[in-house]
Amino acid sequence: MIGWIRYLGRSGLHFFERLGRGSIFFFNVLMGLPFLFFRFRLVIQQLYVVGVLSLLIIIVSGLFVGMVLGLQGYNTLVDFGAEESLGVMVALSLVRELGPVVSALLFAGRAGSALTAEIGLMKATEQLSGMEMMAVDPMSRVVAPRFLAGVISMPLLAAIFSAIGVMGGYFVGVGLLGVDTGAFWSQMQAKISWSDDILNGVIKSVVFGVVATWIAVFEGYDAIPTSEGVSRATTRTVVHTSLAILGVDFVLTALMFE
């Protein structure tokens, strides 16, 4: 019993210690952002690595998620004779929830883990120390461009995910199951609100972008500089980001869609 309490206490202390370190790190990253006004080329390079290279997985996943939504939605709605509302159902599910959440989870697996591994290996091979000794701040030069690129990429990837998902739903609902095209698009247009649905979805994905990229770059920077340490940090990035996104999603949903 005592051992269990001790373990709980130690784990709690460890959690808060890391949270504190992560918060200071986040503050330092924000301090490094103004430097990027003069070196935006660094952000563009990272936008390619973090954003463009994630496109394939986002597009393919978005398409399949939309197709599944179309199929499941049709099977449920047709029992009530409401299959013409399929467009609204697919679009609302994607824009409000699945677009931001699934694309953030995919982002954590594809780009987040890569960011952690890259920064962790730079630390393990003394590249970050080398930069410090060359009077180049790795926080501004390495971490901040990656962080900003992640925050910019995330809402764009979520938007692409949702748009492709709607196309997938359309393909299954209208193309294969015979839902009326006009009803599919017009109901979607009439029922989806710009401020309540789309804007809230965008806000969600921006928050997820901050959370996912923050965790990824922090885990890399804080990794124990050994191959095992980097491997553990990469795993932690995916696990912690996934849990954090699902938790934050609940809070944001509760606040946005009361």
Next chain:
Amino acid sequence: MSNNNKEAPLIEIRNLHFSRSGRMIFDGVDLDIPRGKVTAIMGPSGTGKTTLLRLIGGQLKPASGTINVDRHNVPELGHKELYKLRKRMGMLFQSGALLTDLSVFENVAFPVREHTKLPESMIRSLVLMKLEAVGLRGARDLMPSELSGGMARRVALARAIALDPMMIMYDEPFTGQDPISMGVLVQLIRLLNDALNMTSIVVSHDVKETMAIADYIYVISTGKVIAHGSPEELNKSDSPWVKQFIHGMPDGPVPFHYPAKDYLEDLVSGTG
């Protein structure tokens, strides 16, 4: 600069205390690094030689004591002042620490691009001059993964001197090198120090090579400076510590055995 300043040591360390994870690394270290000379810091593995370089470079902060580099107390410097001072320092890491996604040319150009606004043609000339100095002008288009350990260190050396620093710190430059690479590095350290009028600090436990190029040597063990002097003075030293280290004797003041309980008692106890 007055004559006085020219003669004053470039680095003065006084009463340095530093510990890590509860283990004392430095317990009142005093040492001076004279300007324009090659000074070696020697000692057995794990005595904190690399830590000392990191303290001088401001990457670590001591528990107490002063580290004056060109009259700036490094632990008290703010971020901006420290980075300004580091522009005048070079450091050669044991691994080379080359940026793996940049070619040899771009690695050497990296500090120049970061800290100056020189035109591309001038950067090219400057980088080629530095690479020529280390004999690797022909390797400019190679990536770090295509270099041998010795070549990587020479590229790192070219990068470290790219901005013509006042001093350069070498962290175990000879470790894991074949005799030819070792000879090249030994020659380069001495040559660059004299040609560029720099101050060099070489941290190493390779006795022969270090004694061949150093003007002055500090031997560190158990958190203290246990001996210092010119290579000749250390060679003649009566200190059992120095004798054991210089002549590579397996047992002596630095014991062969890691501290443990009595051998016989350990064998018969049957546990632990």
